[in-house]
Ligand SMILES: Nc1ncnc2c1ncn2[C@@H]1O[C@H](COP(=O)(O)OP(=O)(O)OP(=O)(O)O)[C@@H](O)[C@H]1O
């Protein structure tokens with residue numbers, strides 16, 4: 001993918017992707033274009049060249065809503081919950097495009113994140129950072145996506161909550177959902193990743209399995225603090 | 227004891243009942259302003275004229291009904307003409323949206339552009355209304371004038387002061403309660419209503435969830451036109467319909483919405499009553515009340531009136547300025563439905 005917000009390109013021939021049931025992690029310094037790459041995959045940014053393939057189909061021209069219908073779901077980095085709405089309403093809105101009964105998905109999310117069931121009547125804006133991220137992920141799961149895209153799901157949460165969230169993400173992947181996520185906590189994220197992408201200034205600097213990237217001296221020195 | 231009762235009746239008659247009625251009209255008007263602000267994100271100066279337009283269509287329909295002898299005595303005929311007013315106003319509002327606002331929406335114009343455009347719409351609609359119905363006063367009220375007459379009340383209770391409840395006041399308060407309850411039920415319990423709140427809260431995330439922005443905008447205008455027609459008709463019934471009045475009503479309506487927290491429906495309602503009661507409290511002559519409550523033989527020379535009724539409009543302006551200085555977000559934090 002090549003493209004950006006205006007005249008200048010942010011992404012330069014950048015490639016990211018994930019396979020069914022796997023976890024792919026995108027890491028890189030601040031401003032590398034990680035969020036931009038995610039938005040581009042989701043159709044929130046026009047591409048100057050390149051394409052987005054989903055399930056063998058070229059979806060480059062589809063609007064985000066239509067990608068949701070195909071089975072893609074996205075949790076943005078910022079403002080990823082409806083703060084004035086209750087937890088349950090957030091989840092209902094996640095399932096907005098569905099016309100069938102959503103009770104099963106609702107229970108599934110509550111099983112995954114029991115604290116949300118407890119707080120289901122509370123406005124999402126009143127929850128702690130970690131709980132908010134759970135609402136955000138839960139909302140994205142309500143469409144029963146085939147691929148779940150997460151932009152820094154552990155931003156601003158404590159290490160304990162972070163481990164907890166990573167466990168849940170692994171659980172979601174085990175259910176057969178492909179997970180493409182951007183992570184600031186590169187080390188922990190690459191440990192659970194089947195595949196890793198290191199982005200620098202909109203370019204793919206390294207692409208390999210999570211393990212191989214962790215073992216790579218250059219990657220360790222530049223991005224993982226030794 | 228009777229003096230105290232007389233004082234209470236006096237206050238109810240001249241302050242509380244008129245305040246509830248005027249407050250309900252402002253609240254309904256402010257709800258329309260707040261919906262536009264919460265969803266379309268601009269201050270709609272055309273709202274007063276939308277109220278006027280709705281009232282005008284309702285009046286024309288009322289005259290039509292009256293001429294063929296339809297009546298729901300003792301209730302005013304206008305009540306059965308309102309649905310026609312609502313439907314025509316919805317179509318007119320959607321026409322304006324498609325021909326004027328849509329262009330700026332697709333270009334993602336900033337709120338100030340929208341505001342200025344809405345002022346243009348205001349002048350256009352005002353002209354159109356005066357062209358159709360004329361600039362003069364129109365009285366379209368029929369039915370029984372009073373639910374409770376002051377004289378009857380006096381005979382009933384033996385008090386010196388009378389309590390009267392005009393039909394229009396009763397109709398206004400009851401209609402407002404029904405409409406507000408219906409609106410809140412819609413916003414909090416229906417799928418479409420919730421999607422409107424979601425869109426108002428976080429447009430980007432609403433799009434990601436597959437909420438159709440065109441539908442949200444459409445439903446918003448439908449609600450706004452409905453509220454405006456009802457508010458405009460109730461005001462016209464109560465005070466007589468005069469096209470120029472609705473432009474002046476904009477100030478107290480915006481003050482209500484802003485004082486409550488613009489974008490917040492609960493705030494719009496509370497704001498409506500705050501403004502209405504402030505206007506009345508500041509301009510009410512307390513002389514008689516004081517005379518009832520003061521010890522026998524007291525004489526009072528002045529009217530004990532804080533402000534002349536001519537300064538009514540200044541009250542909402544002053545409250546607006548104070549709120550903007552002390553608590554710019556309003557009583558309830560505004561911005562989202
Ligand atoms: N909406 C926008 N309009 C214009 N430029 C933007 C926009 N969002 C981001 N940029 C620019 O694009 C570049 C990449 O930003 P991006 O948010 O993709 O980085 P990132 O890798 O996600 O960083 P972070 O780790 O801070 O989240 C930056 O130079 C940024 O200034």
Ligand SMILES: [Mg+2]
Pocket residue numbers: 034035036077151
């Ligand atoms: Mg980012």
